[in-house]
Amino acid sequence: MSAIEFENVSITLGGRKILSGVSFAIEQGRFVGLLGPNGAGKTTLLRAILGLLKNDSGNIRILGAAPGRGNAAIGYIPQWRHTAAQQNFTGYELLLSAYAGNRWGLPIASLEDRKAVEASLERVGARELARRPLSEMSGGERQRLFIAQALTGKPELLLFDEPLISLDPAHQRSIVELVRDISREQNITVLFSAHEVNPLLRGIDEVLYLGHGKAAIGSVDEVVTGPVLSTLYDTPVQVFRIDGRIFVVAENGELDGHTHDHSDHTASESL
C-alpha cells in the first residue's frame, strides 16, 4: 500500500485547471520535496490530500482510504499567515489549543494531552522554546514549534506547506535535517513543498515536480534534468549542477525560487 496514491487526478479551481490527469504514488516513509513555480498547484495538491478539495475526476487514496477532513493520521503545517504571531500566548499553549482542538467542550487540557504535546516538543528540541510567547519567536523557532505541533498524536503522514519561507539558509538546513531524521526514525511519509530544490537536497528521497497541470516524480537525478523539466513546462529548461547546488534556468526565468519576489507568494499560491 502506498501512503499517497494519485490516479489520473484532475482538479479545477475557479474555472482554472490546476491538475490535469496527474498520477503518482509515494511509498510509506519517504521524504518527498514538492516543487514547482507559483500557482503550479502545490497548495491545491496538499488540500486535496487533506480532503479539503474535491477532485473532478480520477482517484486519490491516502493511507489506503479516500481523503477525508480531520484525518488523525495526517500532521499538517499550513502556510504561515501570521494569525497567531501577534499573540502573547506561549508556544506550549498554542500546541495545547490545537491538539484535540476538534473536540467540543472547554479548552482545558487533560494530562494525556499535555504528555502528548510535551513528547513532541521534546522530539524537536523545543521544550525550552515553547515557554516563550509566539510574538517573541523568530521564524525558524516558530517552524520548529509547528513541526512539533504536526507531530503530536503519532501521524503517519506529514504535509508541510512551504515551511522554509523567509528562513535564512542555516535555519532552512536545520529544519530539513530535523524533518529527515523524524521521517527516518519513525517511518513517517513527508510531503514538503518548497520554492527551490537546493535547501532540500540533504534530506529528500524524491521530488514531485508540478507544472502546467502535470507532475513528475522520482529521485532528484531523475527528475531535475533538462529533458524532464522541459517536457513538464513545455518550454526549454536547462539544469546546471555546480558545487552540489542545482540551478534550474528556463527561458522565461520563472521556474525556481531565485527569480521572484517572496512577498507576493501567499497571494499567488493560494489560488
Added chain:
Amino acid sequence: MLAMFDYEFMRNAFAAATIVALVAGSIGYFLVLRGETFAGHALAHVGFPGATGAVLIGISPFVGLSAFTAIAGIGISLIGERGQRDVAIGLVLTLSLGLGLLFLHFYTAYAGMASSLLFGNVLGINRETVWILLGMAVVTIVALGAISRPLLFASLQPELAEAKGVPIKPLSTFFMIIVALATAQAIQIVGVLLVFALMVAPAATALRLTRHFVAGIALSIGLAVAIVWASLTLAFFTDWPTSFWITALGGAAYGLSRLAEVIRR
C-alpha cells in the same frame, strides 16, 4: 458603604451588572481574540431599532432588541471575511441608529427611552429583568462553554483547524449568535453605544496581561465584575452615571495594561 444595599434598586443593579459582567468578560475574550470587536460594536447598534420598533408595535423592547441583534449576528457572519466588511458593517450600524430615531419619532411618549437605550439605565432595572438576564446568561455561557475548545483552535489557527475537521463557518455563525445574545444583555447595563466598554475593555486588558487561556478568561471575567462593582459604588456616591464610570474604568484598565507592558520591556 453597605448602606447602598438598603435600596432595592441598588440590589437589582448589582445583581444584573454582575450577571452581565460574567457574560461580557467570557464572550468578550473570544471576540477580541478573533478580531471581531467592531462586529460586536455594530451588533449593539442594531439593537436600537429593534427595541424602539418593538415598543412601537406594543411588545417588550428587550424581545425586539434580542431578536434584531441575533438576526444581525447571523448576517455579519454570512458577510464573512469578504472585501469591504468594515464598510458594510459601518453602514448597517448607522442605518440602525437612523431607523431607531425614526421609530422614536413615531412614538413620542417614550422620550426618556432613547437615553436609557443608548447609554444604559442600570439603576432602573427591576427584579423581573434580573431573572430574565440570569436565564439568558446561563444559556449564553453554557453555549460558549460547549464550543470554546474548537472556537479557540479555529480563532488561532483557522487553516489547520479546517484541515482537522473543525466546522469553521457554522462555528463562526454560532459564535456570532452567542455574541448577539450577550450584547442584548449588556445593553441593559451600559446601553447601545457603550457596549464596547463592557465587552472589549476587560478582555483586551486580560489578553495583554496573561499568556494562558484559562487564566486569561478568568482575568477577563474578574476585571469585568470588578469594573461594574466599582462603577456602581462610585455612581452611588458621586451621582454620576454608572455607564460613565464603566467606560472610564474600562479605559483605565486597558491603558494601565499597555503601560505595564512598556515598563516590562
